[in-house]
Amino acid sequence: MQRLAAALAVLALAGCGASDDGSTADGAITGTVTVFAAASLTDVFTDLGRQLETEHPGLTVQFNFAGSSALATQLTQGAPADVFASADTDQMDVVTNNGIVSRAPKLFATNVLEIAVPAGNPGGITGLADLADPTKTIALCAPEVPCGAAAAEVFDAAGLTAAPDTLEEDVKATLTKVQLGEVDAALVYATDVQAAGDTVEGIEFPEAADAVNGYPICTLTDAPNPAGALAFASLVTSETGQKALAAAGFRAP
Amino acid sequence: MPAPLLVPALLAVAFLVLPLLGLVIRAPWSQIGPQLARPGVGEALRLSLVSATLATLISLVLGVPLAWVLARSRIRGRSVLRALVTVPLVLPPVVGGVALFLVIGRTGILGGPLYAHLGVTVPFTTTAVVIAETFVAMPFLVISVEGALRAADARFEDAAATLGADRWTTFRRVTLPLVAPGIAAGAVLCWARALGEFGATITFAGNFPGRTQTMPLAVYLALQRDPEAAIVLSLVLLAVSLATLLLLRDRWLGRGVAA
Numbered sequence: 399m400q401r402l403a404a405a406l407a408v409l410a411l412a413g414c415g416a417s418d419d420g421s422t423a424d425g426a427i428t429g430t431v432t433v434f435a436a437a438s439l440t441d442v443f444t445d446l447g448r449q450l451e452t453e454h455p456g457l458t459v460q461f462n463f464a465g466s467s468a469l470a471t472q473l474t475q476g477a478p479a480d481v482f483a484s485a486d487t488d489q490m491d492v493v494t495n496n497g498i499v500s501r502a503p504k505l506f507a508t509n510v511l512e513i514a515v516p517a518g519n520p521g522g523i524t525g526l527a528d529l530a531d532p533t534k535t536i537a538l539c540a541p542e543v544p545c546g547a548a549a550a551e552v553f554d555a556a557g558l559t560a561a562p563d564t565l566e567e568d569v570k571a572t573l574t575k576v577q578l579g580e581v582d583a584a585l586v587y588a589t590d591v592q593a594a595g596d597t598v599e600g601i602e603f604p605e606a607a608d609a610v611n612g613y614p615i616c617t618l619t620d621a622p623n624p625a626g627a628l629a630f631a632s633l634v635t636s637e638t639g640q641k642a643l644a645a646a647g648f649r650a651p
Numbered sequence: 652m653p654a655p656l657l658v659p660a661l662l663a664v665a666f667l668v669l670p671l672l673g674l675v676i677r678a679p680w681s682q683i684g685p686q687l688a689r690p691g692v693g694e695a696l697r698l699s700l701v702s703a704t705l706a707t708l709i710s711l712v713l714g715v716p717l718a719w720v721l722a723r724s725r726i727r728g729r730s731v732l733r734a735l736v737t738v739p740l741v742l743p744p745v746v747g748g749v750a751l752f753l754v755i756g757r758t759g760i761l762g763g764p765l766y767a768h769l770g771v772t773v774p775f776t777t778t779a780v781v782i783a784e785t786f787v788a789m790p791f792l793v794i795s796v797e798g799a800l801r802a803a804d805a806r807f808e809d810a811a812a813t814l815g816a817d818r819w820t821t822f823r824r825v826t827l828p829l830v831a832p833g834i835a836a837g838a839v840l841c842w843a844r845a846l847g848e849f850g851a852t853i854t855f856a857g858n859f860p861g862r863t864q865t866m867p868l869a870v871y872l873a874l875q876r877d878p879e880a881a882i883v884l885s886l887v888l889l890a891v892s893l894a895t896l897l898l899l900r901d902r903w904l905g906r907g908v909a910a
Contacts, residue, residue, distance in 0.1 A: 580758070
C-alpha cells in the first residue's frame, strides 16, 4: 500500500514536469535517442525503449549500459547523450555539478541489496555474517561503484568486516561470478537476482534496509534529441514505466 | 627522405604520441606526491611487474618450443595449429577470461576435479593473474619467434646436422643463438602486453588490492571516482615500463638487435 502511494506521488510529479515543458505536444518524435543508464537497468530499459519505438515510428532508442560511475565520467568528458539514469545520487551529482543537466533529476526507483548465491547454495550461505567469513569465496562490488558503496554501508551498519575475494568493477560482473559458480556468494541488487533467473538464488537480509539506492533520471543540456529525451524520461516515470520497474524487482522511490 | 614516406611516418608519430602527451599535459603534477603515497599504489605496481615478468618467463619456456614446432617441424595441420594458438590475439580479453573460468574455474573442466579432490581454486589468486596474462601475451612471443626462425638461415642447421649434431643439440647450439634477437624482441613485446593486460585479468582473477589488483585495474577503478588519480597512476605505469624497456635495450638488446 505504502509502495503504491509512493508510486502515485512520483507519477503526480512526473505529470507536472511534462506539462510544464510541453515539448512533446506535437507528437512527432523521431530520430535517435541515446540513453546512458546504469547496468542494473539493462533489462527494463531495453523493454521500455522498444515500447517507445513502437509508439513513435521513426524513433530509435540507443542504450549505453555500464557502471554509473563510468557513465558519469563519459558524460563529463563530453559523450553525446540525451538521457542519463544513474544507480545512485552520488554519480548523478557528479553530472549535475558539471552543469550538463537540463532539468532537475527525478528519482524513479529504488533498489536494495540482496545476497546472491549459485543455484543450490553450495556454500551454505544463510545471512550477511557468512559474507564476513574468510573461508567462503565472496564477490563484492568495488567501493568505487554504487553497489560497492551500498555494500560498505550494509556491513558498517551490521558491524561486520566483509571478507571479499574480489571487488568487481560493476554489479553485472559481480553477478556473473555467481552465475559461473565461482563464488559462494555476492552482494548484488535484488533486481539482478530476479533478472538472473534459475541460475541464481537470492537471500534477503534485514541489514539491506540501511542502504537503499535511489535511481535518478535526467535529460541532458546538450541532448541531440531533446524531444526524444523527454519522451523517454516521461515513459520511465509514467505508470507504464513504474509497472515495468516493479515487475523487474525495483521498489518505488 | 622521400615525402611519400616521411609524411605518413610523421602522422603516425603524431597519432601515437599525442595521447601520451595529453596524459602528461593534463596530469595534476602538484598531486603526484600525495597520489603516489596512497596505500595500494606500490602494491599494485609491484604486483604488475612481478606477474608480467612471470608471464613472460612462462611464455619463453613454452612459447619458444611452440614457435620452433610451427616454423621447423613437418607435422600435418600446422597452419590450423598456428591459427588456433594465435586466437588469443583476436579474442576480446574479457572472453578469454570467461574461457579460462570454463576450464580452470572452480566448476571448470579441469578446475572442477581440482577443487573437488584437492580443494584448490585458481580464480581470484595471483596465480590467476599470471595465467590470464600468459594466455593473452604468449601469442605475441610465439609469432615473433616464429618469424625470426623463418628468417634465419636454415643452412647453418643443415651444416650442424651433417657434422653429426642431433636436432636437440642443433637447436641449443645453433638455432637458439641465431634467433636470440628475435626471442628478445618477442619477450619484450610479450612483457609489455602482459603489463597492460586488463580484460582477462579482471574477469578471471578478479580485483583485490595486493593480490590481484594490477596497475591497469587500479587505473580503471580510480577512473570511476577520481580521474586525476587515474592519470597519475597511468603515468607511473608508463614511466616504469618505458624505463624498463630502455634499460633492457641498452643492457642486452642493443647489440643483439643491431646484429
